[in-house]
Amino acid sequence: xxxxxxxxxxxxxxxxxxxxxxxxxxxxxxxxxxxxxxxxxxxxxxxxxxxxxxxxxxxxxxxxxxxxxxxxxxxxxxxxxxxxxxxxxxxxxxxxxxxxxxxxxxxxxxxxxxxxxxxxxxxxxxxxxxxxxxxxxxxxxxxxxxxxxxxxxxxxxxxxxxxxxxxxxxxxxxxxxxxxxxxxxxxxxxxxxxxxxxxxxxxxxxxxxxxxxxxxxxxxxxxxxxxxxxxxxxxxxxxxxxxxxxxxxxxxxxxxxxxxxxxxxxxxxxxxxxxxxxxxxxxxxxxxxxxxxxxxxxxxxxxxxxxxxxxxxxxxxxxxxxxxxxxxxxxxxxxxxxxxxxxxxxxxxxxxxxxxxxxxxxxxxxxxxxxxxxxxxxxxxxxxxxxxxxxxxxxxxxxxxxxxxxxxxxxxxxxxxxxxxxxxxxxxxxxxxxxxxxxxxxxxxxxxxxxxxxxxxxxxxxxxxxxxxxxxxxxxxxxxxxxxxxxxxxxxxxxxxxxxxxxxxxxxxxxxxxxxxxxxxxxxxxxxxxxxxxxxxxxxxxxxxxxxxxxxxxxxxxxxxxxxxxxxxxxxxxxxxxxxxxxxxxxxxxxxxxxxxxxxxxxxxxxxxxxxx
Amino acid sequence: xxxxxxxxxxxxxxxxxxxxxxxxxxxxxxxxxxxxxxxxxxxxxxxxxxxxxxxxxxxxxxxxxxxxxxxxxxxxxxxxxxxxxxx
Numbered sequence: 001x002x003x004x005x006x007x008x009x010x011x012x013x014x015x016x017x018x019x020x021x022x023x024x025x026x027x028x029x030x031x032x033x034x035x036x037x038x039x040x041x042x043x044x045x046x047x048x049x050x051x052x053x054x055x056x057x058x059x060x061x062x063x064x065x066x067x068x069x070x071x072x073x074x075x076x077x078x079x080x081x082x083x084x085x086x087x088x089x090x091x092x093x094x095x096x097x098x099x100x101x102x103x104x105x106x107x108x109x110x111x112x113x114x115x116x117x118x119x120x121x122x123x124x125x126x127x128x129x130x131x132x133x134x135x136x137x138x139x140x141x142x143x144x145x146x147x148x149x150x151x152x153x154x155x156x157x158x159x160x161x162x163x164x165x166x167x168x169x170x171x172x173x174x175x176x177x178x179x180x181x182x183x184x185x186x187x188x189x190x191x192x193x194x195x196x197x198x199x200x201x202x203x204x205x206x207x208x209x210x211x212x213x214x215x216x217x218x219x220x221x222x223x224x225x226x227x228x229x230x231x232x233x234x235x236x237x238x239x240x241x242x243x244x245x246x247x248x249x250x251x252x253x254x255x256x257x258x259x260x261x262x263x264x265x266x267x268x269x270x271x272x273x274x275x276x277x278x279x280x281x282x283x284x285x286x287x288x289x290x291x292x293x294x295x296x297x298x299x300x301x302x303x304x305x306x307x308x309x310x311x312x313x314x315x316x317x318x319x320x321x322x323x324x325x326x327x328x329x330x331x332x333x334x335x336x337x338x339x340x341x342x343x344x345x346x347x348x349x350x351x352x353x354x355x356x357x358x359x360x361x362x363x364x365x366x367x368x369x370x371x372x373x374x375x376x377x378x379x380x381x382x383x384x385x386x387x388x389x390x391x392x393x394x395x396x397x398x399x400x401x402x403x404x405x406x407x408x409x410x411x412x413x414x415x416x417x418x419x420x421x422x423x424x425x426x427x428x429x430x431x432x433x434x435x436x437x438x439x440x441x442x443x444x445x446x447x448x449x450x451x452x453x454x455x456x457x458x459x460x461x462x463x464x465x466x467x468x469x470x471x472x473x474x475x476x477x478x479x480x481x482x483x484x485x486x487x488x489x490x491x492x493x494x495x496x497x498x499x500x501x502x503x504x505x506x507x508x509x510x511x512x513x514x515x516x517x518x519x520x521x522x523x524x525x526x527x528x529x530x531x532x533x534x535x536x537x538x539x540x541x542x543x544x545x546x547x548x549x550x551x552x553x554x555x556x557x558x559x560x561x562x563x564x565x566x567x568x569x570x571x572x573x574x575x576x577x578x579x580x581x582x583x584x585x586x587x588x589x590x591x592x593x594x595x596x597x598x599x600x601x602x603x604x605x606x607x608x609x610x611x612x613x
Numbered sequence: 614x615x616x617x618x619x620x621x622x623x624x625x626x627x628x629x630x631x632x633x634x635x636x637x638x639x640x641x642x643x644x645x646x647x648x649x650x651x652x653x654x655x656x657x658x659x660x661x662x663x664x665x666x667x668x669x670x671x672x673x674x675x676x677x678x679x680x681x682x683x684x685x686x687x688x689x690x691x692x693x694x695x696x697x698x699x700x
Contacts, residue, residue: 235669235695239621244697246619247671251678273620273695314699430699451699458698461678462667473663473680507698508668573676 001025002213003065003523004033009107009129011122013197014055014114016131023108029526030609032498033064033108034078035091036540041111042080042089043547043613052084052189053169053196055115061160061202062109064500065523067099068210070222072229072511073502075100075287077109084196085171085189085348085403086424089446089547092175092190093497095286096183098158098204105206112197121161121201123153126208134200138167141341143309146178149203157205163343166191167200168393170401172348176340181284181294182310186345188425188447189403213525221518225511226290232508233291237283240295241314241504243272252574253434253457255322255427257377258354259420259563263571266327266378270317274329280311291504297333304334304384312336312346315451318429319350324357324383331380335387342391348403351426353386355404356396358418364411371395420561423448423553432564432579435460435476437486439579440588443558444490444598446544454489455503463506467513467530468492477577483587487541488534494544495537539608542592542600546613555598558585614687616647619694622670625653626693634687640672641681643691671696 006028008021023037031037038060050056059081066074077099083090102110105124119134132152137145142163149159158179166173173191174184185191194200212218236243248254249267256264268274275295284294295311312320312333320339321332339346359365360375367374371389375382389397399407404426408419420427425448432439437456445453459465460476474485492513496503499520505511517533520526528536545553559565559581569576589596593604605611614634618626632646641658648658660666663680672679673692685691 232665232668236698239695241699242697243620244671244695247673247692247694248697250673250692250694251676268619271620272697314697318699428699458667461671461696462663462680464664504698509662509664510668575676 002211002525004028004108005103005106005208005210007107009110009124011110011112011129012114013112013116013120013199016116016120018129030536031540032495032536034062034500035080035093035494035497035544036536037109038062038078038080038091039540039543039547042082043543046082048551050082052082052087052090053192055113055197057082057193057196059112059190059193059197060109061102063099063103064498065520066499066501068103069212069218069523070288071501071519072222072226073286073289073291073505074500075289076500076502077102078497078500079175079185079190081190081193083188083447084169084192086448088423088448088551088553089544090188090190090193091447092185092187093452093500094177094183094185095289095502096158096177096181097179097287098160098177099500100287101158101179101206102204103206103210104208105204106208110202112199114197116198119198119200121149121199121203124202124204126206138200139164142176142178142343143341145201149201153203154205157203159201159203160185161201162191162194163341163391165342165344165391165401166195169195170344170390170393171403171406172345172352172401174343174345176343181286182340183286184340186347187450191343212523214522218519218522221522225515229505229510230290232510233504236504236507237291237293239272239276240293240311241272242275242312242317245271245314245317246273250573251434252569252571252576253431255318255429255431257325258323258358258418259431260567260569261571262569262574262576264322264325266325267322269327270321270329270332275311279330279333284310286502289502291507293504299330299333302330304330307333307337309337310340315429316346316350319347319354319426320383322429323350323354325378326380326383327378328380331383335383338384338387338391342387344391344401347428348426349387349390351420352400352404352407353383355407355419356386356400359411359415364413364415365396369396417562420563421449422560423557425449430457432560433569433576436479436482436579436584437474437476437489439560439564439581440482440486440584441490443560443581443585444588446548452503453493454486455493455506456486456489458506459485459489463509465513468534479580479583479587482584483591487588487591490541491534491537493537494540495533498536498540535608539610542604542608543610543613545600546605546610549599555585555596558598614685615690617690617692619692621695622693626651634685637684637686639681640679640683640685643685667696669696
């Protein structure tokens with residue numbers, strides 16, 4: 001077996017017992033890894049009655065055949081569980097260094113069940129896994145905890161470690177991964193699943209080699225392409241993911257004032273260019289990544305000093321900044337740092353605070369509810385104070401970390417009308433009124449309002465991929481063919497989440513699908529072609545849909561919030577159209593060969609080899 | 614035609630420039646014109662593919678991005694900004 005160790009680590013926290021399971025090579029060919037293998041296990045080993053915060057829920061981290069190789073931007077793993085935030089499939093794909101360290105311990109993935117009777121952490125190394133007492137670090141923030149964990153294990157290790165938010169089962173809790181760079185499995189509340197198991201951290205460091213089918217050919221291919229990747233992503237790396245916020249604000253993609261406004265002069269003050277010119281001290285890269293889009297910032301004076309930490313990326317700036325109208329870059333950076341320390345998803349936190357600001361404006365929340373905090377639009381001070389309250393679960397902060405859907409239901413009145421989410425997940429920082437593929441993907445993504453499920457908006461600006469039937473960038477407002485366009489990109493993202501390779505490898509067409517398939521064959525010794533490769537992605541997408549179908553998801557859950565479908569934003573030069581979701585969904589289901597209610601048909605499942613589901 | 618430069622492009626050129634166009638030209642020709650005026654734009658003027666160009670620079674007219682083959686004319690206002698692809 002090449003590209004894999006062929007071993008799955010199974011951990012039962014109730015019994016504090018670990019077992020090693022051999023992975024079936026046929027299963028690997030069918031599902032590849034990451035989201036594919038994880039999705040299959042999640043479907044088979046949870047049921048509709050599984051409590052997301054109960055010991056019966058699974059928590060998984062699965063790598064892919066690229067992980068641990070020199071393929072650019074491939075130091076990633078996929079985390080899955082039933083989501084405590086949405087109640088549906090929960091998943092988050094994360095970079096950094098944990099995936100490589102973990103895979104070098106000799107395992108391809110880890111599946112955790114049960115619940116420890118006291119806080120523990122797992123120390124995973126070449127010799128196996130150790131259950132270690134975590135009582136002394138329980139309650140500490142993720143940065144502080146990681147420093148202690150590394151001192152107790154190896155300074156070379158990376159810690160996937162929850163903060164106080166995960167410990168108290170906040171439904172927006174993330175799992176920060178702290179090594180030389182900080183990255184988080186942030187979406188869908190997986191940190192709360194970890195906390196529910198009394199699992200503080202998974203610390204990994206290994207040194208085992210990975211067998212490759214054609215190592216010389218792979219090395220030659222990668223050497224040939226690396227200069228092109230570096231050149232294509234040079235600007236992106238220099239200014240980071242938020243470099244072009246001005247651009248997104250001008251074309252109407254940037255999220256503003258809880259998705260109410262179309263234009264905002266404050267955007268340029270919190271862009272990657274502003275960061276570059278003020279508080280940026282260096283760039284950071286995930287292992288084996290030539291792009292280095294990560295930011296390091298330093299703030300030595302002012303109300304939020306000192307800060308010497310990771311800087312915010314685009315989605316965090318869009319939600320903590322744009323949605324809340326906060327144009328103070330340092331306040332946004334502080335809110336971002338606090339989210340990492342408490343272990344919370346910056347996207348959901350920003351969306352929820354924006355929702356709370358609108359509730360405050362409309363009188364649904366009062367100063368009494370906020371414990372005296374003046375929760376006005378644009379207040380950096382209020383933003384930071386609310387992040388503290390959410391992280392600690394203090395006062396209204398506890399309700400806020402239940403997510404905007406639950407919070408709106410609790411507040412009552414008309415709050416549900418301006419709680420912006422799909423399937424309970426707050427959207428990332430891309431407006432679906434600017435890109436119809438984004439609207440369709442927010443609606444149909446398994447985890448809710450997720451831009452990464454299709455990563456299609458760049459393909460509605462300039463990107464193209466002829467080998468998968470996208471010969472040129474598509475008009476963002478074109479309805480004809482939008483279903484096929486979006487579905488193909490969703491399938492591509494699913495197989496990329498199985499390999500695993502970062503979305504950003506596509507920037508400037510640095511890495512093509514042809515490259516991806518060639519490298520996969522060199523690593524594994526397989527001989528698959530592009531249609532088979534895309535079929536793997538389609539299989540994974542449908543499998544994830546079936547998981548949600550079993551939980552009752554159908555057409556009714558695929559619509560966007562009222563605001564996205566009815567509020568026509570205005571502003572100078574703003575192109576803006578309301579997505580016709582009914583038509584888009586009907587076209588989409590038809591292309592996918594799903595029923596009119598959005599359920600994969602038996603014929604489609606059979607075609608994909610998913611008959612068993 | 615008015616061209617406005619944002620972020621690092623302001624350093625390569627200036628804040629704003631007015632260019633008189635007697636007839637419409639392609640976006641690529643406009644980039645070549647800019648390169649002859651501002652050498653920092655030379656690298657963009659030789660780009661042949663939209664995907665390649667959009668990795669480094671985005672040209673926006675009336676809230677919509679321009680492609681290399683698109684025509685620009687004298688009445689246009691073009692914004693030149695950094696691209697972004699999100700997080």
